[in-house]
Amino acid sequence: MLAASAxxxxxxxxxxxxxxxxxxxxxxxxxxxxxxxxxxWGASGFVAPxxxxxxxxxYAHTRRGGGEAPRTAYSSDQxxxxxxxxxxxxxxxxxxxxxxxxxxxxxxxxxADPTSRTNPGQVRVSGLAPGGQFLGGVxxxxxxxxxxxxxxxxxxxxxxxxxKHTYSDPRVVGLDDSVTLEGVDVGDMEVSGxxxxxxxxxxx
Numbered sequence: 001m002l003a004a005s006a007x008x009x010x011x012x013x014x015x016x017x018x019x020x021x022x023x024x025x026x027x028x029x030x031x032x033x034x035x036x037x038x039x040x041w042g043a044s045g046f047v048a049p050x051x052x053x054x055x056x057x058x059y060a061h062t063r064r065g066g067g068e069a070p071r072t073a074y075s076s077d078q079x080x081x082x083x084x085x086x087x088x089x090x091x092x093x094x095x096x097x098x099x100x101x102x103x104x105x106x107x108x109x110x111x112a113d114p115t116s117r118t119n120p121g122q123v124r125v126s127g128l129a130p131g132g133q134f135l136g137g138v139x140x141x142x143x144x145x146x147x148x149x150x151x152x153x154x155x156x157x158x159x160x161x162x163x164k165h166t167y168s169d170p171r172v173v174g175l176d177d178s179v180t181l182e183g184v185d186v187g188d189m190e191v192s193g194x195x196x197x198x199x200x201x202x203x204x
Contacts, residue, residue: 012046012047012048012051012054012203012204013045013046013047013048013203013204014045014046014048014054014152014201014202014203014204015043015044015045015046015201015202016043016044016045016152016154016199016200016201017042017043017199017200017201018041018042018043018044018060018154018197018198018199018200019039019041019197019198019199020039020040020041020060020156020195020196020197020198021037021038021039021040021195021196021197022037022038022040022062022160022191022193022194022195023036023037023038023193023194023195024036024037024038024191024192024193025192025193026189026190026191026192028167028187028188028189029074029189029191032066032072032073032074032108033064033065033066033072033074034066035064035066036193037064038062038064038076039062039063039064040060040061040062040078040197041060041061042058042059042060042061042078043058043059044056044057044058044059044080044201045057045058046084051088052085052086052087052088053083053084053085054083054084054085054086055083056080056081056082056083056084056098056100057080057081058078058079058080058081058082058100059077059078059079059080060077060078060080061075061076061077061078062074062075062076062078063075063076070110070111070112071110071111071112072108072109072110072111073108073109073111074106074107074108074109075106075107076104076105076106076107076191077104077105078102078103078104078105078131078133079102079103080100080101080102080103080133081100081101082098082099082100082101082133083098083099084096084097084098085097085098086139091141091143092140092141092142092143093138093139093140093141094138094139094141095136095137095138095139096135096136096137096138096139096154096156097135097136097137098133098134098135098136098137098156099132099133099134100132100133100134101130101131101132102130102131102132102133102160102162103128103130103131104128104129104130104131104162104165104191105126105127105128106126106127106128106165106167106189106191107124107125107126108124108125108126108167108186109122109123109124109125110122110123110124111123120173121172121173122172122173123170123171123172123173124170124171124173125167125168125169125170125171125186126167127165127166127167127168127189128165129162129163129164129165130162130163131160131161131162131163131191132160132161133158133159133160133161133195134158134159134160135156135157135158135159135195135197136156136157136158137154137155137156137157137158138154138155139152139153139154140152140153140154141153141203148204149202149203149204150202150203151200151201151202151203152200152201152202152203153198153199153200154198154199154200154201155197155198156195156196156197156198157194157195157196157197158194158195159192159193159194159195160191160192160193160195161191161192162190162191162192163190164188164189164190165188165189165190166185166187166188167185167186167187167188167189168183168184168185168186169181169182169183169184170184170186
């Protein structure tokens, strides 16, 4: 009985490194950066207690600047936890679907002097919000045979949505220290849009 159930309970472990794009049509973001694209890079890791279901952890970072006077910049960190399903159509081909809970942290910066990163007067403000990401895609594996690991190529597309959140209490850099303007709201952002990414990884 144990021998018969072993293939279904085999543990698969993997890691992916990916780049992608998130479309953000929020007015605050477009006003700061002059566009709606959020280029991202990151990594994800998973453990699969079953051949077709993976527990997934992910991280993605985005950064974009815009304007010269004042110079603006926006960056985000996205931490994800979710599940991913796959079906082995062939040894080398697996369609996939995934759903993740996201913790999203955005940081906006404003600087009157674009030539310096340390000059007084810089303004930095951040926001934090929950969100979700839903992707479908395909994974191509180099057949593993009797090797201890295999290389996988992934392509995924879908939708990301992050709850509306406020960027408040900006911090202003001074000559000797920073000053926090408590109670001041810079703006609200609601991140949502088409998401695409591709990557390469290893399966153990």
